[in-house]
Amino acid sequence: MAESVIKVKELSAAYRKNTVLENVDFSVEKGSLTGIVGPNGAGKSTLIKTMLQLHPSLSGTVDFMGLPFKQAKKYIGYVPQRGSVDWDFPTNALDVVTMGLYGKIGWLKLPTRMHKEKAFHALKKMGMEDYADRQISQLSGGQQQRVFLARALVQDADIYFMDEPLAGVDAATERAIMTILKELKANGKTVMVVHHDLQTVEEYFDHVLLLNRTVMNHGKTTETFTKDNVAKTYGGNMRWMGEEKQYVVHTGK
Amino acid sequence: MWSILASSTTQWVLASTMILGIAAGMVGCLAYWKKQSLMSDALAHAALPGVIIAFLLLQEKNLLILIIGAAISALMGAFLIQLIQSTTRITEDTAMGMILSIFFGAGLMLLTLVNRTAGGNQSGLDNFIFGQAAAMVKSDVITMLMLAVIVIIVLFLGFKEWKIYLFDPQFAKGIGLSIRGMNFLYTGVLVTTIVIGIQAVGVILIAALLIIPSVSARYWTQSFKWMLIISACIGGLSGAIGTYISALGSGWPTGPFIVLVAGVFFTISLIFGKEKGIVSNYIQFKIQRKQLVNKQISLDHKG
Numbered sequence: 083m084a085e086s087v088i089k090v091k092e093l094s095a096a097y098r099k100n101t102v103l104e105n106v107d108f109s110v111e112k113g114s115l116t117g118i119v120g121p122n123g124a125g126k127s128t129l130i131k132t133m134l135q136l137h138p139s140l141s142g143t144v145d146f147m148g149l150p151f152k153q154a155k156k157y158i159g160y161v162p163q164r165g166s167v168d169w170d171f172p173t174n175a176l177d178v179v180t181m182g183l184y185g186k187i188g189w190l191k192l193p194t195r196m197h198k199e200k201a202f203h204a205l206k207k208m209g210m211e212d213y214a215d216r217q218i219s220q221l222s223g224g225q226q227q228r229v230f231l232a233r234a235l236v237q238d239a240d241i242y243f244m245d246e247p248l249a250g251v252d253a254a255t256e257r258a259i260m261t262i263l264k265e266l267k268a269n270g271k272t273v274m275v276v277h278h279d280l281q282t283v284e285e286y287f288d289h290v291l292l293l294n295r296t297v298m299n300h301g302k303t304t305e306t307f308t309k310d311n312v313a314k315t316y317g318g319n320m321r322w323m324g325e326e327k328q329y330v331v332h333t334g335k
Numbered sequence: 336m337w338s339i340l341a342s343s344t345t346q347w348v349l350a351s352t353m354i355l356g357i358a359a360g361m362v363g364c365l366a367y368w369k370k371q372s373l374m375s376d377a378l379a380h381a382a383l384p385g386v387i388i389a390f391l392l393l394q395e396k397n398l399l400i401l402i403i404g405a406a407i408s409a410l411m412g413a414f415l416i417q418l419i420q421s422t423t424r425i426t427e428d429t430a431m432g433m434i435l436s437i438f439f440g441a442g443l444m445l446l447t448l449v450n451r452t453a454g455g456n457q458s459g460l461d462n463f464i465f466g467q468a469a470a471m472v473k474s475d476v477i478t479m480l481m482l483a484v485i486v487i488i489v490l491f492l493g494f495k496e497w498k499i500y501l502f503d504p505q506f507a508k509g510i511g512l513s514i515r516g517m518n519f520l521y522t523g524v525l526v527t528t529i530v531i532g533i534q535a536v537g538v539i540l541i542a543a544l545l546i547i548p549s550v551s552a553r554y555w556t557q558s559f560k561w562m563l564i565i566s567a568c569i570g571g572l573s574g575a576i577g578t579y580i581s582a583l584g585s586g587w588p589t590g591p592f593i594v595l596v597a598g599v600f601f602t603i604s605l606i607f608g609k610e611k612g613i614v615s616n617y618i619q620f621k622i623q624r625k626q627l628v629n630k631q632i633s634l635d636h637k638g
Contacts, residue, residue, distance in 0.1 A: 135508075136505050155510075160506065162503070167503045171501070172556060172557045172561075173559055174558075178502070181502070181503070181506065184499055184507075184510055187495075189493075189496060190495075191495075192495060193495070217557045237510070
C-alpha cells in the first residue's frame with residue numbers, strides 16, 4: 083500500500099449547537115483522487131474547512147505528510163466554493179490567478195513580470211488565456227471556476243482540496259477541470275474533491291469517501307461505491323441511477 | 336474675509352483636511368469591500384463619549400488625548416457590536432443601530448454636563464459634533480497630518496495583502512496571511528481615520544467622508560488600485576474644497592461643506608461614471624440596439 087499523506091483522527095466539528103462532524107477517521111494515499119460524497123448537510127465542506135483550520139475543530143488531529151497543518155500549509159492548495167467570494171470585486175482574471183503566488187512572492191512585495199507569466203500559463207492550461215484581462219464579474223460561472231482552479235495550479239501544491247468545483251458548470255468546463263484533476267494525479271499530487279453528482283463518481287475518482295456526519299465508507303471506488311453503501315450514506319432515501327435530484331436533506335437530530 | 340485664507344494657519348488646516356480626505360477615501364474602499372460602510376458611522380458616533388470623558392479627566396483640550404479617548408470609546412463600541420451579534424440573536428445592523436444611538440446619546444448628555452461647568456463653554460467641544468477645522472491649532476494639525484500619513488503608508492505598503500484579504504480571506508489564510516492580524520490592522524486604520532477626522536468633520540458626518548468617495552470611485556474603474564487612487568483624490572478634494580468654503584463664513588461648520596462637496600462628486604460619478612454610470616449605461620444600450628437593428632437589416636437584405 084502506498085504511503086498515506088493525509089491522516090485524520092477522531093475529528094469533530096460543530097456549527098453553533100449542531101455537531102456536524104463526529105469522530106471522522108481516515109487516511110489518504112499519496113497520488114489518489116478522492117471524491118467526498120454525501121447528502122446535503124453531511125458536513126462535506128465543513129470537513130475540508132476543518133482540516134484546513136478555516137473552521138474550528140472540537141477534537142481530533144489532522145496531519146499532512148506527517149506535519150501539522152501550520153507547517154504543511156505551503157504544500158496545500160485549496161479551491162473554495164465559487165460562491166464564497168464577491169465576484170463584483172474590481173479585478174481581472176489574471177490578477178486573481180496571481181493571488182495564488184502571493185505566498186511565494188512574499189508579503190509586502192509586488193508581483194514581478196515572471197509571476198504574471200506563471201499566472202498566465204496557468205490560465206492557458208485552463209483554456210482561459212483569452213480572458214486574462216477580463217473583469218471577473220463578466221466571467222460566466224464555469225469561467226470563474228476555471229480561474230479558481232488556475233489560481234490553485236500556480237500554487238504548485240502537493241495536496242489539493244476542492245469544494246464542489248463541478249457544481250453548476252457546463253459540460254466543457256467539467257471536462258477541462260477533470261482533465262486537470264487527472265493530470266494532477268498523474269503527477270503524483272493528492273487531490274480531494276467534494277462532489278455532488280453520484281452518476282459520475284465511478285468515472286472520475288479512484289477513491290471515494292462516503293460521508294454523513296462521520297465516515298460511512300472509504301476506499302477504492304470499485305470496492306466502496308456500492309449500491310448498499312451509497313444507500314446507507316444517504317439514509318436509504320434515495321432512488322438509484324439517474325435520479326440525482328432525489329437527495330434527501332437530513333435534518334436529523 | 337479672504338484674509339483668513341491667506342494666513343498660514345488656514346493653509347495648514349487645508350492641507351490637513353485634504354490629507355484626511357485622502358486617508359478616508361482609501362480606508363473607505365476597504366470598508367466598502369468589507370461591506371461595512373455603515374460600521375464606520377456607528378464607530379464615529381461611538382467616539383463622542385470618549386472625547387468628552389478624556390476632556391473631563393484632563394481638563395484640557397489636547398487633541399492627541401481627545402483622539403485617544405475617542406479611539407477607546409469607538410473600539411468599545413466595535414467590541415460591543417461584535418459581542419451583541421455573536422451572543423444574541425440580534426443581527427449586526429440592529430446592533431450597530433443600538434450602539435450608535437446609545438453611545439451618541441451618552442456623549443450628548445456628557446457634553447451638556449461639561450458645558451454647564453465653569454470654562455466648559457469655552458472648551459469648544461461642541462465643535463466635535465459638526466466639525467470645525469478653523470478651531471484647530473498648529474499642534475492639532477500636526478497630530479492629524481502625522482496619523483493620516485501613517486494610515487496612508489499602511490495601506491500603500493500592504494496593497495497586495497489588502498486586496499486578497501478583501502477579495503478572498505479564506506484563501507488568503509490558506510496561503511499564510513494572518514486574517515486576525517489583518518482584521519486588527521483594518522480596525523486600526525478605520526478607527527484612526529475616524530478619530531483624526533472628528534475635529535475637522537465632526538462625529539456625525541465623518542462616516543460620509545469614508546463612504547461617499549469610495550462609492551463614487553466605483554463608477555469610474557474596474558481595478559482595485561484605481562478605485563483606491565480615485566477615491567483618495569475625491570476624498571482629498573472634498574476635504575480641501577469643503578474646508579475652503581466653510582472658511583468663507585465665520586463660524587461655519589466644516590463637516591457639512593466637506594460632505595456636500597463629496598456629494599457633488601458622487602452625483603457627477605453616478606451620472607457620468609464610465610462604469611455603469613447612468614449616461615454610459617444609456618449610451619451602451621443605444622449602441623447595442625443599433626447593432627442589433629443593423630444586423631437585422633443586413634439579414635433582410637440577404638433574405
